[in-house]
Amino acid sequence: MNTQVEPTASVADVVKQVLALVLVIAGLAAFYYFSQYSLLYRVLAFLAVIILALGLVLTTEFGQGVWSFVMESRQEVRKVVWPTRQETFRTTLSVFAMVFAVGVILWLLDMFLFWGVRALTGQGG
Numbered sequence: 525m526n527t528q529v530e531p532t533a534s535v536a537d538v539v540k541q542v543l544a545l546v547l548v549i550a551g552l553a554a555f556y557y558f559s560q561y562s563l564l565y566r567v568l569a570f571l572a573v574i575i576l577a578l579g580l581v582l583t584t585e586f587g588q589g590v591w592s593f594v595m596e597s598r599q600e601v602r603k604v605v606w607p608t609r610q611e612t613f614r615t616t617l618s619v620f621a622m623v624f625a626v627g628v629i630l631w632l633l634d635m636f637l638f639w640g641v642r643a644l645t646g647q648g649g
Contacts, residue, residue: 537584544577551577 551573581587
C-alpha cells in the first residue's frame with residue numbers, strides 16, 4: 525500500500541494568498557490608472573504594495589517554508605570555499621586553451637572530410 529499524504533493549506537492561508545494576489549493586481553492596475561502622476565511616486569507606491577503582499581504571504585505556511593528555504597540557502601552559500609583570483613584566472617585560461625584546441629581539431633577534421641568528399645565525388649579541381 526503506497527499512500528501519499530498531500531499537504532493541505534488552511535482556509536486562512538488560502539485567503540491570505542488570494543488577497544496578496546489581488547493586492548498585486550490592484551497595485552498594477554493603479555500604477556497604470558494614475559499615469560498622470562509622476563513615475564517615481566507610482567513606482568514607490570507599487571513597491572509598497574508588493575512589500576505588503578510579500579509580508580502577507582510570509583504569514584502563511586507556504587511563505588514560512590519559502591523563507592526557511594532562503595535562510596538555509598544563505599547558510600549553505602556561506603559554507604562554500606570560493607576560489608582565489610589566481611585559481612580563477614588559471615582555470616579560465618585552461619578553458620580558453622581547451623576551447624581553442626578543440627576548435628582547431630574540429631576545423632582540421634572538417635577540412636580533411638571536405639577534401640575527402642570532394643576527391644570521392646570528383647568535384648575537386
